[in-house]
Amino acid sequence: MSLITLTTDFGTKDHFVGAVKGAIYSELPDAKIVDITHQISPFNITETAYILKNAYKSFPDKTIHVIGVDSELSIRNKHIALELDNHYFICPDNGLISMIASEIKPTKIFEINIHDRIESSFPVLDVFVQVASHIARGGSLSVIGKEVESYKKIIEIQPKVNEQQNIISGGVIYIDNYGNVITNISKKQFNTIGKGRDFKVTARRYIFTKIYNRYNEIVDYSATDNRQYDGERLAIFNSAGFLEIAIYRSNLETVGGASTLLGLEYRDTVTIEFENPVKPEFTALN
Known part of the structure; x- marks a missing residue:
């Protein structure tokens, strides 16, 4: 059974959270999904980092953390999947990893490049779920993208x-x-x-x-x-x-x-x- 957490700024009024969970269950019927929070202030990266930094450590090793805050794909906001502290994180490369990785460095970082096969304006649903499902099945991160050496850092967190x-x-x-x-x-x-x-x-x-x-x-x-x-x-x-x-x-x-x-x-x-x-x-x- 795979353990997947969700951290987003989606709120609970709209269909977004339900759609993401449904997509995960369609891929992984036996998955266990835990909501860390969906009440992040819209696009607030530092708030996301603080909450996730203090939540992920309570989960068992190999937990997959899907993060949907400021996640729209752009040239300056790419998507990454990384292994850090025996956990997996799937998120936008918008600087939120800066705080989580301030003391423990990632083991591997991959830039997700499956977007050419998936047209989407809702990447958490269409892309992040696919990557999470791939990892949960034991797949290698190298399949979903190219390995990179660094991630975006934001100095206001420090x-x-x-x-x-x-x-x-x-x-x-x-x-x-x-x-x-x-x-x-x-x-x-x-x-x-x-x-x-x-x-x-x-x-x-x-x-x-x-x-x-x-x-x-x-x-x-x-x-x-x-x-x-x-x-x-x-x-x-x-x-x-x-x-x-x-x-x-x-x-x-x-x-x-x-x-x-x-x-x-x-x-x-x-x-x-x-x-x-x-x-x-x-x-x-x-």
């Missing part, structure tokens, strides 16, 4: 580091269902550059001098009413290991989230500035 000024300058790459704002600054990078120094995180006009590991660390449980902490803003390293600006127990319909209450939006700048000099004894933040 934060900038100025070690002379002791600053990491990142940006908002994703806003989750709670309105929490996720940046591209990783905990690993924070520890590597910071080396235990005091710091301040700046997001618009808000400053944070502490980063939590759990949301409820902000709560003083000896207090008479713990509800007083609802709506408090905090910085946290989330479960994916990225710096997040959050509102404790946020609810977009009542309290609001960090994105709305703090006025933070996709691509907004978030910086961490470290004090000088480096402390002599350094223990990484767990």
